[in-house]
Structures are given as structure tokens and as C-alpha cells.
Amino acid sequence: MIDHVPLLQGSCFCQAISYAVSARPILSAYCHCTSCQRLTSCPFVHTMHFDASAFTWTHPEPHESRLDFYDNILKPYKRRYRCKTCGVGVASHNYNTNRISIWGASLDRDEDGKVVGWDIAKPTAHQFYGTRMLDVNDELTKWQGYQSNSDCLD
Numbered sequence: 802m803i804d805h806v807p808l809l810q811g812s813c814f815c816q817a818i819s820y821a822v823s824a825r826p827i828l829s830a831y832c833h834c835t836s837c838q839r840l841t842s843c844p845f846v847h848t849m850h851f852d853a854s855a856f857t858w859t860h861p862e863p864h865e866s867r868l869d870f871y872d873n874i875l876k877p878y879k880r881r882y883r884c885k886t887c888g889v890g891v892a893s894h895n896y897n898t899n900r901i902s903i904w905g906a907s908l909d910r911d912e913d914g915k916v917v918g919w920d921i922a923k924p925t926a927h928q929f930y931g932t933r934m935l936d937v938n939d940e941l942t943k944w945q946g947y948q949s950n951s952d953c954l955d
Contacts, residue, residue, distance in 0.1 A: 806823060807822060807823055808823060808824065808918060808921055809822045809908055809909075809917075809918045809922060810908070810909045811907040811908040811909055812891070812907060812909070813883070813884035813886075813887050813891050813907065814884070814887045815884060815886050815889075817860065817867050817884050817885070817887065818858065818860045818864075818867050818868060818882075818884045818891065819858070820856060820891065820892060820903065821856075822851050822856050822857075822903065823855045824851055824852065825921055826849040826921070827852065828848070828849065828947070829847070829848075829849045829850075829905075829922055829923065829924045830847075830848060830924050830926045830944075830948055831845045831847055831924050831926070831928070831937070832846050832847075832848045832927075832929055833845045833927060833930050833932055834932060835929075835932050836875065836876070837929075838934065840871075840881065840890070841890070841904075844933070844934035844935050845927070845937075846904050846905075847905030847906065847924055848902050848905070849902065849904075849922060850900045850901070851901050851903070852899065852900060852901075853894065853899045853900060853901050855901075856892070856903075867884065867886070868882050868884070868885065869882070869883050869885045869888075870882050870883070871883070878895060878896045879895050879896070880896070889907070890904070891904060891907040892907075905922055905924070924941060925941065926943070926948040927941055927942070927943045928944050928946065928947050929944070930943035930944060930945065931945050931954065942955050
């Protein structure tokens with residue numbers, strides 16, 4: 802179980818798997834990279850990166866009994882986790898950086914359908930915007946790669 806008070810919590814669609822994070826995201830952005838596009842069949846995803854020590858699975862143990870995973874053949878240091886029951890992907894682990902990524906759509910919602918903790922989770926930029934499938938007209942900065950580690954496209 803989690804040692805710290807969770808700031809954000811989430812689950813897959815059927816709620817068979819669940820997680821909590823106890824720190825603010827290191828990065829929270831809309832990702833337009835081709836890997837995210839192809840792995841989710843969506844034009845972009847809301848991704849949040851955390852140090853792995855801030856993340857824990859909260860569904861009943863053994864956690865692996867409900868989890869399926871996919872190792873990215875193009876980036877073998879990244880493992881994506883999904884639910885064995887509904888198939889929804891909710892997290893990935895980058896073993897090179899020891900960071901966990903979660904996707905904003907899997908975060909818990911309130912009775913009005915709004916993300917619980919949106920003030921913590923809210924994206925600050927668009928990353929890999931050069932490979933976007935559609936233009937997004939918002940106030941967020943657009944980056945060629947990772948925010949502040951690549952060329953700004955604005």
C-alpha cells in the first residue's frame with residue numbers, strides 16, 4: 802500500500818486495476834508522439850510523469866494477477882501496463898529514468914465527471930507537436946519534443 806497521502810488516484814475502465822500517486826507530476830502534457838498515437842489509436846494523450854517511488858498499485862494483491870503488460874519493441878526500456886479484464890492501458894514504466902507515466906483519462910472523476918485533482922494534473926504544454934494529427938488552438942506552448950528540452954514551436 803501507499804506510504805504517503807495520495808494526491809491523485811485512478812483506475813482502468815472496469816476498475817479491476819487501480820493506482821495512486823503521492824507527488825506532483827514531474828511533467829504533465831498532451832503528448833502527440835507517434836508511439837502514443839499508435840499505442841492508443843488517438844491523436845494525442847494526456848501523460849503525466851512521476852518518480853517511480855511516488856506510484857503504487859492499489860488494487861488487491863498480487864497486483865500482477867490483474868495486470869497485463871507490453872514491452873515497446875522500439876523502446877525496450879519502457880513497459881506499458883494494462884488491465885487483463887478490460888484491456889485499458891493506464892501506466893508505463895521507463896526503466897532508464899525510473900519514472901512512471903499515467904494517462905489523465907484514467908484519473909478518478911467526481912460526480913460531475915470532472916477529474917479529481919485537476920489543479921495538480923492539468924497539462925502545461927503539448928509535446929512532440931511536430932507529429933500532431935490535428936491542430937490544437939489553446940494557450941499551452943507547443944514543443945518539438947519534451948517541454949523545455951526541445952525547440953518551442955510557438
